[in-house]
Amino acid sequence: MRVSTRGEYGVRAMFDLALNYGSGPIPLRTVAARQMVSETYLEQLMGALRKAGLVVSKRGAQGGYELADPPERITIGQIIRVLEGPITPLDCLDTDSGTGPYCGQPEQCVLRGLWKQLQDSMERVLDNTTLEDLRQNAIRLGVAQGQ
Amino acid sequence: MRVSTRGEYGVRAMFDLALNYGSGPIPLRTVAARQMVSETYLEQLMGALRKAGLVVSKRGAQGGYELADPPERITIGQIIRVLEGPITPLDCLDTDSGTGPYCGQPEQCVLRGLWKQLQDSMERVLDNTTLEDLRQNAIRLGVAQGQ
DNA sequence: CTCATTTCCGACTAATTTCGTCGGAATTGA
DNA sequence: TCAATTCCGACGAAATTAGTCGGAAATGAG
Numbered sequence: 260m261r262v263s264t265r266g267e268y269g270v271r272a273m274f275d276l277a278l279n280y281g282s283g284p285i286p287l288r289t290v291a292a293r294q295m296v297s298e299t300y301l302e303q304l305m306g307a308l309r310k311a312g313l314v315v316s317k318r319g320a321q322g323g324y325e326l327a328d329p330p331e332r333i334t335i336g337q338i339i340r341v342l343e344g345p346i347t348p349l350d351c352l353d354t355d356s357g358t359g360p361y362c363g364q365p366e367q368c369v370l371r372g373l374w375k376q377l378q379d380s381m382e383r384v385l386d387n388t389t390l391e392d393l394r395q396n397a398i399r400l401g402v403a404q405g406q
Numbered sequence: 407m408r409v410s411t412r413g414e415y416g417v418r419a420m421f422d423l424a425l426n427y428g429s430g431p432i433p434l435r436t437v438a439a440r441q442m443v444s445e446t447y448l449e450q451l452m453g454a455l456r457k458a459g460l461v462v463s464k465r466g467a468q469g470g471y472e473l474a475d476p477p478e479r480i481t482i483g484q485i486i487r488v489l490e491g492p493i494t495p496l497d498c499l500d501t502d503s504g505t506g507p508y509c510g511q512p513e514q515c516v517l518r519g520l521w522k523q524l525q526d527s528m529e530r531v532l533d534n535t536t537l538e539d540l541r542q543n544a545i546r547l548g549v550a551q552g553q
Numbered sequence: 554c555t556c557a558t559t560t561c562c563g564a565c566t567a568a569t570t571t572c573g574t575c576g577g578a579a580t581t582g583a
Numbered sequence: 584t585c586a587a588t589t590c591c592g593a594c595g596a597a598a599t600t601a602g603t604c605g606g607a608a609a610t611g612a613g
Binding site for chain 1: 556557558559560561562
């Protein structure tokens with residue numbers, strides 16, 4: 260029931276970009292240093308986020324990454340799904356991957372209801388929190404300046 | 407963000423025991439066959455659940471496992487915690503294990519609030535669902551008979 | 554033009570976790 | 584006495600996680 264470092268670092272990097280939204284591309288080196296994560300590892304993650312259309316990049320000198328959309332239009336759920344796959348406690352709930360091995364009769368699967376509830380509650384949090392929400396919290400706590 | 411087979415199979419086994427609560431000890435062989443999971447693997451899981459006090463066992467012929475308490479007094483959260491450890495998206499939220507590596511200033515950690523919200527929403531579901539709730543659903547769906 | 558900066562890409566590796574299996578000892582009721 | 588059953592610890596294969604590494608390509612500044 261854990262978020263791996265992919266999700267964790269990815270959200271932190273996106274949060275960092277949100278705090279700096281509007282000031283042009285930010286090099287990964289800077290983000291990695293501020294968030295204290297490996298730059299080469301972040302590179303991997305940002306590649307995925309770029310292909311998913313959540314960030315845009317600019318190569319070369321004065322290049323870097325920035326959010327593809329304003330912070331209020333990017334949710335944590337989007338980020339997590341790109342980096343960790345579908346938000347689901349059990350594969351048999353993931354509609355994309357079809358029914359699971361023993362879930363031949365989903366309507367009879369009492370436990371499916373339980374896991375579905377769990378999934379819904381997770382998605383409710385992650386899909387209703389935007390980077391802007393986090394930015395506002397940062398401002399309120401006074402940790403947004405200087406970045 | 408997945409429940410591993412430990413949690414999944416464990417919940418299924420406990421659900422099976424709940425459906426049969428009151429009829430004396432049930433041998434693992436029976437539970438494993440009904441739930442279509444490996445018997446030797448289940449053995450491992452039941453050992454943990456027994457040590458945690460969620461089931462009681464009886465060795466030898468006519469032995470087996472039964473719930474240590476009535477189904478309405480055992481929650482899914484209890485089962486998951488025994489088999490998967492603390493319910494927390496990030497280790498830094500787990501009060502037992504102290505603060506995480508970069509969370510030296512938890513009050514400044516904006517993201518901590520997000521992960522805490524996620525944790526709360528997961529625990530709300532898992533700690534408020536009992537085996538009896540599942541049993542009632544099974545009865546309502548007509549899948550409880552014969553077990 | 555050149556050069557430092559920076560993204561981009563794919564392959565590789567080490568560590569950890571997951572998902573079990575296996576052999577045998579101990580207990581117990583028939 | 585014997586079959587059924589839990590109990591226990593060690594073992595192992597496969598998958599996942601968490602990165603590293605080397606180098607190619609692009610680009611702005613001087």
